Amino acid sequence: MYELDEKGYFYLLLVVPIMTVVFLYLLYWKRKKQREFGDLDLIEKLSPEKSTFKSILKFVVVSLGIICLIIGLVNPKIGTKMETVKREGIDIIFAIDVSKSMLAEDVAPNRLEKSKQLVSQIINQLGNDRIGIIAYSGNAFPVLPITTDYGVAKMFLQTMNPGMISTQGTSIDESINLAATFVNKKDKTNKLLIIISDGEDHSNNAESAALEAKKLGIKIITIGVGTEKGGTIPLKRNGAVESLQRDQNNEVVITKRNTDVLKIIAKTTKGGYVDGNSTKEVLTYVKNALDNIEKTEFESTQMADYQSQFQWFLGFGFFFLFVDVFLLERKTNWVRKMNLFNEKE
Missing domain, CATH: 3.40.50.410 (von Willebrand factor, type A domain)
Incomplete structure (x- = not known):
């Protein structure tokens, strides 16, 4: 059994789909401007370290961090005994x-x-x-x-x-x-x-x-x-x-x-x-x-001894945001050698 302390904070989750729409639009806008600037293959050769996958990964990590922080604000509680x-x-x-x-x-x-x-x-x-x-x-x-x-x-x-x-x-x-x-x-x-x-x-x-x-x-x-x-x-x-x-x-x-x-x-x-x-x-x-x-x-x-679980979600939220700081948008050398994401020609 569980209960939620502050359900109103769930409305903050609307930020995530809004961020997703903005992010996808920025990817589209950048791609469009690159086409206007010149040949896409040539641009990629001029910036060989640029990784589209890493950009998407950073966005996913930030989104997970925000979701966890919001759930932490809601403060879910789990009952452990009757x-x-x-x-x-x-x-x-x-x-x-x-x-x-x-x-x-x-x-x-x-x-x-x-x-x-x-x-x-x-x-x-x-x-x-x-x-x-x-x-x-x-x-x-x-x-x-x-x-x-x-x-x-x-x-x-x-x-x-x-x-x-x-x-x-x-x-x-x-x-x-x-x-x-x-x-x-x-x-x-x-x-x-x-x-x-x-x-x-x-x-x-x-x-x-x-x-x-x-x-x-x-x-x-x-x-x-x-x-x-x-x-x-x-x-x-x-x-x-x-x-x-x-x-x-x-x-x-x-x-x-x-x-x-x-x-x-x-x-x-x-x-x-x-x-x-x-x-x-x-x-x-x-x-x-x-x-x-x-x-x-x-x-x-009735279910009693409800224990707050917000600390887990806040912990994961800050962890994801911390990881994002160290995620750069350039290609990772060892991953690049493995060519997992077909980043080589």
Whole structure:
């Protein structure tokens, strides 16, 4: 396992391709000027010690030195062992609606992408809590089990799309029932289920599922995305809209946010509902809710004893730059005798 301290320094690597383009242009420009000056064979005879290969070698060595120095600034760290640590927090399960109605663009860029943004922002303000992710539409699918690795959670979050679940429709009860399986009855950690949806529900069993969740000690917060006015569902290919979603009567589907359903679900478990169209409002609401939930101690296993490796890269970087000082652009006598690079006529 590894981690990177200062990923922003990776942008400095853009210097290398820029240097390469400039170097190749200079080679071309020199060759062009030599042709204008006179015969190339004659010029080579007038400067027999000049080596094109050594020029390229010097550039490669300098480039390697710069790359190593930049990686050293990033400071990669390698974990050497696993250890169990004790933390205080709660278990938070995110249930994200990935049905086709979440592709409606009445909220920019669309309801699903807005949901992902909200979850990502909520994760950013968490401390020691464990999180899990569920995707649901016609049925529910566990995307990520309970974990403390927020980086992995965000990675899985970005992969979520309507195509990951074959059964279409929206059954909020399926997400609640699946969230209940995340609960370990022996674990006394408080549980919070955060449902992000437009509220469309085709099962009508969400309230009863919420009651069962309440018995297990799961509190539910619902976040509604979309508008009451609603919007169409664009069907895209390669980013371009091909058509709009239509129903069995070939009428264009207008999907609207159903706030009432989401409020009933939240109220059943003494949770709460918040308008997901305002990121600031969601973050403030969730933060206040988390502050009012008692944190419990739990154990988690994680990679520990990370050791910085920057010194190796800095060392190699300075070594390459040091070697460059002693690399001259004239031919090396012993290499010239071997004629490895066809430098003799």
